[in-house]
Each structure stands twice: as C-alpha cells, then as structure tokens.
Amino acid sequence: MAASNLPVDDDAVTAVLTASRAMLGVIARSFADTLETVTLPQFRVLVLLSSLGPQRTGVLAERLGANLSTFSRSLDRMVSAGWVRREQNPGSRREVIITLTGDGEHIVADVTERRRRDFRDILAQLTPERRDQVLAAFEVFNSAAGEPSVEDLLPLGL
Template sequence: MNGRVTGALSEDDPVVEAVLTASRALVGVAARSIAAAGGDVTLPQYRALVLMAARGPQRLIDLADALDVNRSTATRMCDRLVAKQLVRRSRLPSDRRTLRIALTAQGRALVDGVTQKRKADLARILNQLTQEQRAAVVAALSAFAEAADEKEVPARADVPEL
C-alpha cells in the first residue's frame, strides 16, 4: 500500500460516507446491467461467472476460495448455474473426484453482454463530469483499488472452454 496511511478513519468519516454512496451507485449500475441481460442471475452468481471468464476452467474448491465462500455454497451456486446452462461441470481424467467448472458459450455471452451494458452505463454517467473531474475519478479509484488489493481483470479472457 505504498506506506501512505496517515491515520485511521472512523465509520462516520466523510471519506467513508462518500465511498459508501459511490458504492451504492456502482451496485445500482451492476444490478441494472445484470437485469438487462436476462438469464435470472443474481449478483453473487454473476461474480462467479466473471471469475470463471477471467481465470478459465477451474476446480470448484478454487472458485469457492476466490469467492470466499464455503465449498457447499459454491456447489449450490454451480448447481444453479449448470441448470441455467451458464456453466459446465466435468471431472478431471487424472482425478475423478475433482470437479472442474467452466463457462459455456451461453455463460460467456452473458458476461460479455453485462460488461458491455455496464460500460455504456458508466460512460453515460462519466460523460456528465468535466475532464478534470474524470481525471480525479481515475486517480481516486486507482488508489482505492490498489489499497483494496484489487487486481485488474480483463473484460473477456481468451480461455478455452471445457
């Protein structure tokens, strides 16, 4: 984190309040983009789809770890995504006990569609800002993402399907 921490913030600090307000706006954009894509997908399910799009086929246990959920929760989520034909499960030939999951073409299309809708909505919102305000948004959000240890994830990873 570059060692720039100067003091602890309280829960009611104006910076915390501003980020909370902005996060509500961003969640709203996310929810609207998912709803517009159809497919009856929840926000946590969509998060799982994005991780699979970025990381490619993976073991169920690895997805559970990435989502920070129990394996049973990830299993139930994948059951629902399989039923919606958005992911496919298979067993590894080298270890028949290990489940591997991957996006289907339909799942990849959903992630791509939601991403495009989200980008369009964000561009519409950001077009209301001045150039100086946009530069400040880039600087602030980049610093925030770095502090949160968030890695940039490509909108579409070119990974093979199972």
C-alpha cells in the same frame, strides 16, 4: 504512499459512502436483467469460472462457501441451462471439472459491458477537467484501498 494518522473529516467519509452507493447502483443495474434468468449465486459461479478458468466441483463449492451436495444440484440446473459443462478431469478420472460454456461467457460479458457502458455514460457527463479530477481521485483512492481479493468480490458477482 505513507499512511497518515491525521483525523478524517466526517464530510469526507460521507462523500465516499455516497459515491460507493452510486457505484453499487451501477453494479446492481448492470446485472438486474440477468437476474431474471440467473440467480446471484449462479452468476457468482459464472464470474468465478470466467476469472479463474475451469475448476473442480469441490474447489468451486469451497470458494463459494457452499455445501457440496447443494452446490451440485445448482450445477445441474446450470448445466441444463447450458451455462456450464461438466467434464472428466483427464489427469484424474474421479474428478469432475466445471467449465464455462459460450452461453455462460456471454452472460458475464453482457453484464460487464453494461457496467462499462453505464460508467462511460456517467463520465461523459463531466467536463474533461472534472473527468481528470475524478480519475486522479480514484487513482489515489485505489492506491490507499488496495486491490480487493477475488473472495472479497465474489459475493457481489464482480
């Protein structure tokens, strides 16, 4: 799709902002219960490990913009809770690899399923014709916006 230099109506921008708030509401609700036991920074770690697989401690801290010693203490709490596991890197005995446990995977999967259920419920309220219009609009919008990077999504735990 070619970029356009045509002016954009303020009503269109307002409609997109309103839709983005509605979507953020779904996202916030999807992990609200989880935040009673897991902090948002901890959830970000779980999402990162779920997305990228086992990671070195230093790499995780760097990707999250965290101080290594502070991050290590947070990992201690996550290990104690049973969400992640520390393992020695078989390729380098000096390196520690952080892996997601079944409990950690379950937390991420629960949040994802709640989010999917909420979006499914919202779409179910639309007629098939309106749903097709929404899906077509999202395809066009996604094409114009491009896929966000993992780094862009991490602050939101996505």
